[in-house]
Amino acid sequence: MKKLLGFFLFMAFLGSLAFAGPWGIVVNVSSRNIQTIDLGQSPPKVYGPFLTGSLGTSGEEILDVAITPDSNYALISNFQGHKVYRIDISDPTNPVIAGSLSLGSFYPEDIAISPNGQFAVISDGSSNRELAFINLSSFSNYSLYTMTSSNLYAQAVAIGNDNSTVIMCDYYTKRIVFGRVNASLTGLVSESNFPSDGYPINISISPDGSTVLIANSEGSLVGVYQIIGPGNVVAGSTPKVTGFHERPQSIAFSPDGKKAYVVCSNTSGSLTTFSWLQVNGPGNVTMGGERVTNLHAYTYYEYFGIDALAVSPAGNYAIAGNPSSNVDSRSRVSLINLSNYxxxxxxxxxxxxxxxxxxxxxxxxxxxxxxxxxxxxxxxxKEYINSLTWQANSKNKSSISKYRIFRKAKDAADSTYQQLTEVDASVFQYTDRGLKKNVYYTYRITSINNRGLESLPTEIGN
Amino acid sequence: MKKSYPFIICFLLLPVAVYAIDFSFGFQAGLRTVSDSAIKDVYGNGQCYFPYAAINVFKGFTIGAGYEFGYSRSGTIGLYEEATTLKVTGVQAFVGYQLSVSMVTPYVFVGFGSFSYTQTVESEAAQTVDATKSTFFVAGGIKIYPMKNVYISAEVKYVPLKVKPIDDEVDLGGLRLMGGLGFTFGY
Incomplete structure (x- = not known):
């Protein structure tokens, strides 16, 4: 019953918001700034760079970026600066720093955010055998968890959609580590590990939380695993996908989980390649198309843990950064059309x-x-009047410019909704006058932000 | 059509006038009260005027006709206190009896009137009420003749006028407390 209630609450939450875009965000490693990309435009419109000089000092690198589920914040890791930045991206054309955490001698590399948005886990890309756990509700403190598995490190990290299973991989010892998050969200319980076939450097978990793919660079393969319970990971029924000519660095699933896409780097300084995998079922993955296109990034050795590939929520395209530790002046972010590659x-x-x-x-x-x-x-x-009132949604970080009001006869089809009016954002009431006795209506009110994006409606009626 | 009522009534009275003992013309002015509490709250009591003509046809029996106007009141109405005006006019015909006692003549009338009323509200949400209703009424008063052909009058008239032009029944009736001046011309 509680789960059912939670489901309805979640659907109600979804029902109050609208998505637009999507937008991309890219982290520029050595120039220590970010750019945002409006992918709703053709060609995509790039904003920025932003925050130059604010995300670290000379010699430091910002590496990975992860987005909170509410899309309000991006977390960015600064490896040498030992910091994690929280960037308010609710207005993608004007991202601003909304806090930072200094993690002592911790070297933040890969960032994973739990699907429920409660916490983040960050890997240490150096020689520390620790994970940082950050409570995202406050973003004011962190906990360091020292891995219990002897002599293991974690360069890459991912969190399952159960909000409990955490999977890490260690390039140096070629092992996969996994465990379950403790109740206080500060560490792991039941940590375990097993050997990897090759050198694991990055992790992706399918949307349904069942299949785990691990980019294995020097093995030129993708390891396949299956989550069979919270903190419980086993090898997949197809334990690996081979046949890559280059080194897999980043993997991202399609939103429906039926495909996975792989960006591969190489050691020759030539173009990054893009491949796709067929997901046949939990832990069962086969090669779909190897090296189906070249990307616009010249690579030379790969970064650990950095997620250089992201698929749009609609699954129609992806963007890919440069997965290499090498900065080649010819490299650019690639936009990949997933219908024709x-x-x-x-x-x-x-x-x-x-x-x-x-x-x-x-x-x-x-x-x-x-x-x-x-x-x-x-x-x-007598004149009958429907007097509507509402309140601004405090979750809106972008500037709301107006509210739009629609009306339909009670019990009529939604297709009969007609716009009545728009009111300024400072107005929180509307009076629908001149109504007749025993004639009732249902209303929808939407928020419009300063870029013209409209929310899903909130509905109310007689 | 409404404006032609006085002419029609005069035309109908013309054959009677041939046999009349005397004619009277008069003008009354005074207070028009309203019975309905809602009308009273918004518009209140007002003035009204009543020019008329009457014919004493036989031993004090009188018939006549007149036009009541002047009740036009403004106020604010409803939740939003919007400006509004109510106007009531009426074409009236009456029959009565007057008793001549020296220089004082008391009289009573019964009559029938066609009353037009218009309500306007300065609001896009409002509709204009413009309708007509006919009703009987009663009146009584006295005439005092300070001179042979000139009289002054004092009259009380009650007009019951319940109307329902749209949804709700409203009592537009009320008393008229009027005084006036008249002239009598005999054969």
Whole structure:
């Protein structure tokens, strides 16, 4: 029953917001700034670079980026600066720093955020055998968890959709490590590990939380695993996918989980390649198309843990950064059309763009909508009035410019909704006058932000 | 059509006038009260005027006709206190009896009137009420003749006028407390 209630609450949450975009965010490693990309435009429009000089000092590198589920924040790791930055991206055209955490001597590399948005786990890309756990509700402190498995490290990390299973991989000892998050979200319980076939450097978990793919660079393969319970991982029924000519670096699943896409780097300084895998079932993955296109990034050895590939929520395209530790001035972020695997360079991006992520800009519907039926007595007759009220949704970080009001007859089809009016964002009420007795209506109110994006409606009626 | 009522009534009275003992023309002005509390709250009591003509046809029996106007009141109405105006006019015909006692003549009338009323509200959400209703009424008063052909009058008239032009029944009736001046021309 509680799960059912939670489901309905979650659907209600989804029902109050609207997605637009999507937007991409790229982390430029050595110039220590970010760019955002409006992928809703053709060609994609690039904004920035932003925050130059604010994300670290000379010699430091910002590596990975991960987006909170509400799309309001991006977390960015600064490896040598020992910091994690929280960037408010609710207005993608004006990202601003919304806090940072200094992690002592910890070297933040790969960032994984739990699907429920409660916590993040960050790997240490250096010689520390620790993971950092950050409670995202406050973003004010962190806990370091020292791995219990002897002599193991974790360069890459991922969290399952059960919000409990954490999987790591260690390139140096060629092992896969996994465990279950403890109740206080500060570490792992039941940590375990097993050997990997090759050198694991990056992890991706399928949307349904069942299949784990691990990019194995020097083995030129992708390891396949299966989550069979919280913190419980086994080898997949197809334990690996081979046949890659280059080194897999980043993997991302399609939203429906039926495909996975792989970016491979190489050691010759030539173009990055793009392949796709067929997901046949939990832990069962086979090669779909190897090296189906070249990307616009010249690589030379691969970064550990940095997620250089992201698939759009609609699954129609992906963007890929440069997965290499090498910065080649010719490299740009690639936009890959997933229907025909054509890749184009997004010219305005920088050559040192590594970590990428995609997110939807969200506009939330107004809250606490109310309707009061009033009667206005003109003595010879009565006018009936529906008086609507609502409140601004505090979750909206972008500037709301107006509210839009629609009406349909009660019990009529939704297709009969007609727009009544728009009111300024400072107005939180609308009076629908001149109504007849026993004639009732249902209303929808939407928020419109300053870029014209409209939320899903909040609905109220007589 | 409504504006032609006085002419029609005069035309109908013309054959009677041939046999009349005397004619009277008068003008009354005074207070028009309203019975309905809602009407009273918004519009209140007002003035009204009543020019009329009457014919004393036989031993004090009188018939006549007149036009009541002047009740036009403004106020604010409803939740939003919007500006509104109510106007009531009426074409009236009456029959009565007057008793001549020296210089004082008391009289009583019964009559029938066609009353037009218009309500306007300055609001896009409102509709204009413009309708007509006919009703009987009663009146009584006295005439005092300070001179042979000139009289002053004082009259109380009650007009019951319940109307329902749209949804709600409203009592537009009320008393008229009027005084006036008249002239009598005899054969």
């Amino acid at each position: 054509q890749a184009t360079a997004i010219d305005a991006t920088q050559s040192d763009a590594k970590g990428v992520a995609l997110f939807n800009e969200i506009v939330f519907a107004p809250t606490n909508a109310g309707l009061e039926r009033k009667t206005n007595n003109y003595i010879f007759y």
